[in-house]
Amino acid sequence: MQDSLTVTYHIRSTAAEIASRAEGVALEQSVELPRLAVRDPQIVENILGRVASIRPLTAEEGPAQTFEVLIQLARATTGDDPAQWLNMLFGNTSLQSDVLLADVALPEEQLHLFVGPQVGSAGLRALVNGYDRPLTCTALKPQGIPSAQLAELCYTFACAGIDFIKDDHGLANQPFSPFAERVAACQAAVARATAQTGRTSLYVPNLLGGPRTLAEQAHICRDLGVQMVMLEPMLVGLPVMHELVASGLGMAVMAHPAFAGALRIAPDLLFGKIFRLFGADAVIYPNYGGRFTYSPQTCLELAHNLRQPWGPLRTAFPVPAGGMQVDRVGEMVTFYGNETILLIGGSLYMAGDALLERSRTFVDNVRGGTR
Amino acid sequence: MQDSLTVTYHIRSTAAEIASRAEGVALEQSVELPRLAVRDPQIVENILGRVASIRPLTAEEGPAQTFEVLIQLARATTGDDPAQWLNMLFGNTSLQSDVLLADVALPEEQLHLFVGPQVGSAGLRALVNGYDRPLTCTALKPQGIPSAQLAELCYTFACAGIDFIKDDHGLANQPFSPFAERVAACQAAVARATAQTGRTSLYVPNLLGGPRTLAEQAHICRDLGVQMVMLEPMLVGLPVMHELVASGLGMAVMAHPAFAGALRIAPDLLFGKIFRLFGADAVIYPNYGGRFTYSPQTCLELAHNLRQPWGPLRTAFPVPAGGMQVDRVGEMVTFYGNETILLIGGSLYMAGDALLERSRTFVDNVRGGTR
DSSP states (O other), X not given: OOSEEEEEEEEEEXXXXXXXXXXXXXXXXXXXXXXXXOOOHHHHHHTSOEEEEEEESSOOBTTBEEEEEEEEEEGGGGTTOHHHHHHHHHSSGGGOTTEEEEEEEOOHHHHTTSOOOSSHHHHHHXXXXXXXXXXXXXXXXXXXXXXXXXXXXXXXXXXXXXXXXXXXXXXXXXXXXXXXHHHHHHHHHHHHXXXXXXXXXXXXXXXXXXXXXXXXXXXXHHHTTOOEEEEOHHHHOHHHHHHHHHTTOOSEEEEOOTTTTGGGBOHHHIIIIIHHHTTOSEEEEEOTTSSSOOOHHHHHHHHHHHHSOBTTBOOOEEEXXXXXXXXXXXXXXXXXXXXXXXXXXXXXXXTGGGHHHHHHHHHHHHHHTOO | OOSEEEEEEEEEEOTTTHHHHHHHHHHHTTTOSOGGGOXXXXXHHHTSOEEEEEEESSOOBTTBEEEEEEEEEEGGGGTTOHHHHHHHHHSSGGGOTTEEEEEEEOOHHHHTTSOOOSSHHHHHHHHHXXXXXXXXXXXXXXXXXXXXXXXXXXXXXXXXXOSEEEEOTTOSSOTTSOHHHHHHHHHHHHHHHHHHHSOOOEEEOBOOSSHHHHHHHHHHHHHTTOOEEEEOHHHHOHHHHHHHHHTTOOSEEEEOOTTTTGGGBOHHHIIIIIHHHTTOSEEEEEOTTSXXXXXXHXXXXXXXXXXXXXXXXXXXXXXXXXXXXXXXXXXXXXXHOSSOEEEOOHHHHTTXXXXXXXXXXXXXXXHHTOO
């Protein structure tokens, strides 16, 4: 593979099965097809993920052990886009509980595709005039107190000489301390302290919302002379942080880890309720018995949540997927009923030249399986 | 609490400790302060999360069991913003491995704050003229083949009568099948099939990128008459999907679960490398020995990744946080060295009226601890 990146996964497996499991991850993170359905030699040569090495990380304990698996992915598959790059690293495989995304190695020319820190640690030291020592930071809290009181706290911390005084990550644009009012008050408070002490402290407001809200909040901050803001990239979207910075945010960024543990949301809540609340008309999720590990019970509850009456919200379709077979269609229809979109991919492609026929069988089986 | 939402968490704990652990989650997800530092009765009454019930879900097995804990959060804390609503549900607690976010109950008037499905399952049935049966879906793959070939597959699937023919979630805007070219070709392919068969199939392109890219791609799709698109909300950001739909996307949305298991990214990679690549100048993360569960080794590697030379990228500051104490500052400086921002919050607030003094001690300890 000419131009590639190398991704490190930690995989729990038996020694007997690790080679095929590693191959499975390489397929999942590139062509998302069974190996036998990939017949084009150009795809095999240039697109298919390639297992570069496998080595045990732990001794055998019980039935399984942890292996370090390096997989080469073609740079072309990332389209040089940061969002798609994340997708290539850990799109579907993130849903397979035996795999941890451990590391990634990028050739230097690929680093240029990312915006990276625009102020950087040296720039931050210059901003607070703090060299040859660690810098200090605290948070304005609790949410619920008025802006004037937050500003008073901000003033106290600045007088004490703390370098960065950030909003608590729970401070958004709530009625008790609206964003524009709070930022103006706190920014004035640090300026007042600086006038008295001669030392610089930075007030770091928390930006939070959809892209338009973030743009408006950034605008307010720049107008007030704010020099650093806080973002929760896992909450607002990593590609959103990237685009904000790349398009000239003009302020340093402190990233906060909120929501970074989102795997531990019950699937029936995340896919069944939250995705629906946030506007999805149909929600794809890993079906039981496929390449992923959800139970039939979880899948039913998830589907139920999408379909049940819920106040003013329209119902949405469950779309069970992931290793579904044409010959399981009858079972799926019995299990999920009619209010379902059945998604079958790889199993159709396995038909090779009989693709049309296999697809027709899929369609006919669904019509035949109608209750 | 007058106007609230009720969140269900599953918590692993001993029977002896569950009451205080539940209280800890209620604090973490609201004021993010130790209980003793919350002295304002208005905050206690209206803002502080409240444990509504605790009941065991499993029998005692070994030292711990799983409890269902219901916590009431004040609606005011969400600011009626979808991003902040997610933050309140599972911002910091997502990083605590003993807690699972299980469910949320919203009074009906709060449902109106969310955009929800705009086409809905009934609308999707009408779009494909499919009633009284499950609907069918497949994916165009693999990435790497040219647009014309994807369009040919699309045509075949449409001739077979499959209702929804979606892009594989790995199809973005890559050189082998650029977005605009691919969407035009595939959209023409389903139209050609419909002209022959008289049946409607929808081609569902995958939108992926930062907010601007998404807006451009949506525009292209609308111009071509596309009626449904696919989004990966965990990858592009859940609030981004919400805003796209709320601001009049004008097409149905199929949501894909890619990246939804992002917890299982090694913290030194996610916070140490990916956050830096994506533009953060300073990265807050849970320090060892605080309220979260990272090991000292993980914290050191994470900090190292932020600070090490890496091609053209500026270095960024590690910001260890989460239950840090003023009297641990010396230890932290020894452990992390100078290239660090030390973040202390709750421990300062515990000083009450001596806030300025405690903050000064923090600042002095950092200067004193300089190596």
